[in-house]
Structure formats: structure tokens, C-alpha cells
Amino acid sequence: xxxxxxxxxxxxxxxxxxxxxxxxxxxxxxxxxxxxxxxxxxxxxxxxxxxxxxxxxxxxxxxxxxxxxxxxxxxxxxxxxxxxxxxxxxxxxxxxxxxxxxxxxxxxxxxxxxxxxxxxxxxxxxxxxxxxxxxxxxxxxxxxxxxxxxxxxxxxxxxxxxxxxxxxxxxxxxxxxxxxxxxxxx
Numbered sequence: 001x002x003x004x005x006x007x008x009x010x011x012x013x014x015x016x017x018x019x020x021x022x023x024x025x026x027x028x029x030x031x032x033x034x035x036x037x038x039x040x041x042x043x044x045x046x047x048x049x050x051x052x053x054x055x056x057x058x059x060x061x062x063x064x065x066x067x068x069x070x071x072x073x074x075x076x077x078x079x080x081x082x083x084x085x086x087x088x089x090x091x092x093x094x095x096x097x098x099x100x101x102x103x104x105x106x107x108x109x110x111x112x113x114x115x116x117x118x119x120x121x122x123x124x125x126x127x128x129x130x131x132x133x134x135x136x137x138x139x140x141x142x143x144x145x146x147x148x149x150x151x152x153x154x155x156x157x158x159x160x161x162x163x164x165x166x167x168x169x170x171x172x173x174x175x176x177x178x179x180x181x182x183x184x185x186x
Contacts, residue, residue: 053073
């Protein structure tokens with residue numbers, strides 16, 4: 001019984017309302033190019049992500065049009081327990097492919113917006129209209145200081161308190177985890 005309560009504690013804050021102006025998404029996302037691994041370089045984390053190391057979000061297009069998502073990280077340090085979550089993405093705006101609902105538990109689909117995506121699909125920012133959580137992700141584990149500062153300025157320009165933005169420690173290559181080391185979560 002504890003697992004559903006924990007999931008609800010994660011999901012309900014993600015479902016929250018916003019007192020901000022609408023947050024624009026990018027004009028268009030080529031969904032096939034967007035699929036694959038994204039390193040979480042920085043974020044305003046949910047409580048599950050606090051202390052995350054080597055965080056990666058992986059997207060894979062499913063036959064039914066949804067996005068199978070795998071979020072993995074080491075909990076509390078580079079040698080911490082590896083955790084994995086498997087939410088499902090639902091594209092809400094097929095004209096842009098940039099507005100999704102991210103479902104951790106049925107029937108709630110949390111706000112998920114691709115608000116920045118560079119031309120070569122190497123850096124993206126995922127935001128929420130409530131401006132409570134944000135994820136800066138890249139195809140490589142780290143950004144240069146210049147790239148990072150530009151993204152921080154962008155995140156601030158769309159209404160986030162950048163003092164809450166945390167860099168996610170990344171150290172690669174990581175040795176593949178044994179199946180028994182990975183704690184699966186829904």
C-alpha cells in the first residue's frame with residue numbers, strides 16, 4: 001500500500017496549477033530526432049531527484065504513438081543505488097510535438113513542455129507552466145560553462161527562479177549496473 005501513496009506524493013505536485021502567463025513551447029519537434037538518451041545536466045528537482053547523479057532520461061516512440069520513457073540515476077552519489085522510473089509520455093499537441101502529458105500513475109498526466117531545443121537537437125529544456133520544476137538536458141553529460149550560462153539565462157527569462165537550479169553531477173563512462181543493482185520504480 002505504501003507504493004501508491006509514494007507515487008501520489010510525486011504526481012500531485014506535478015499536476016499543480018499555475019499563476020504565471022502561459023509558457024510557450026518550441027515551434028516544432030521532430031519526434032524521431034528527439035528520441036534517445038538525454039543527460040540531465042541541471043534541474044529544479046522533484047523530491048525524487050534530489051541527490052541524483054548520472055541522471056539520464058531516455059525516450060522511445062511506441063507503436064501506439066506514446067513515448068516510453070526511462071529515467072535512471074544513481075541515488076545520493078556516483079556509487080549510490082541505481083534507480084529507474086518508467087513514466088509514459090503522451091503528445092498533446094500533434095502540430096508541434098512539444099506539449100506532452102507525462103504519466104507516472106494513471107490517470108494523471110503532468111505538464112511537460114519542450115520550451116527550448118537547439119537546431120542540432122543536442123540541448124533541450126523541459127519546463128512546466130507552473131515554473132516549479134525544470135530540466136536542462138543534453139546529448140552529452142556536461143555543457144561548457146558558456147553553454148550552461150546561456151541556458152541558465154534562458155531559464156530565468158521564462159520565469160524560473162534560477163537560484164533553485166542545480167547542476168546534476170555526471171561522471172562517465174559509468175560501468176553498466178548489474179540487473180540486481182537497479183531498483184525499478186513505476
